[in-house]
Amino acid sequence: MSSPSDQLDFYMSHRTALVDYSTPIVGCRAQAEDVVQEAWLRFSRTLEEEKAIAQPAGYLYRIVRNLSLDVSRRSTLENRVPDAAEYLDELASPQPSPEHEALYVDELRVLQEALARLPARTREAFRLHRLEGQTFQQIAVQLGISVSLAHQLVRDALTYCAEQLDDD
Template sequence: MPADKLSLYLAHRAALVDYAAPIVGCRARAEDVVQEAWLRFDGREPDAQAIGHPVGYLYRIVRNLSLDLTRRLATERRQPDGDAVLAELPAETASPEREVAGIDELQLISEALAELPQRTRTAFEMHRLGGYTLQQVATALGVSVGLVHQLVHDALAHCSARLEQADG
């Protein structure tokens, strides 16, 4: 089977490079991508499930590697010295005072949410804490999306007002 893999790769190598070149922006990078694809394709563990369409599988590997390279290059262009900048950032640990203040704020927000009507609190918790869309919350509560938006807004305004009262 290894000879079959190699002959398959060699038969399609030029087409794979042609396929990758427009994605990565140059033939030299495309050559690197196709070489990496071959290493992954050849290094794949032989198992009971043979690949149904090995050429398609090889093209998929090339496509995925090409897109990964494109994303990585775009990130490096946006922040060429990103690793150095990250290394110089201070640790993201809060001081003990900030931790206590955060705990106090969470307690105030919890109390503020407990003061809300059940439907308002449920809409807020589902949307802001549970990650549900406004449409999903509206369906669950049997109300309109506009009403859910208003309920979430009311809950946010109430929590914000309570935090401001505590600061004042």
């Protein structure tokens, strides 16, 4: 394929078959046409750089195949990631539903009643740890107890509260 007219004849003789080859891979004849055109541009650049290609038809088919696979992968990725509007529609509302809100209010009432029934020191250890974020070491110092007892008091309060929620 020395002259541009030979190259064009080569392209035109294979163009329809190349589009037919690419179409099932990319899933659309119009995209296959684009792939074949891009493949031809790459192929013709290679002809300009390298004087001889041993099997030009095989080489052109390989370019079409690789480009078709790239288009197919890109299309799969684009279809997997929803656009922003679809993504926003799928997000849950930050506001709880009325049913959830009623459930939370009821659970909070049960927890408040359970905490009120705990001994004062257990309730205080729980409050310091879970609500104020203090460590067991800090609770032990503040309540004048050992670290292990502070840990046990908080664990007892959590266990009791969980049991009260399960009973409800």
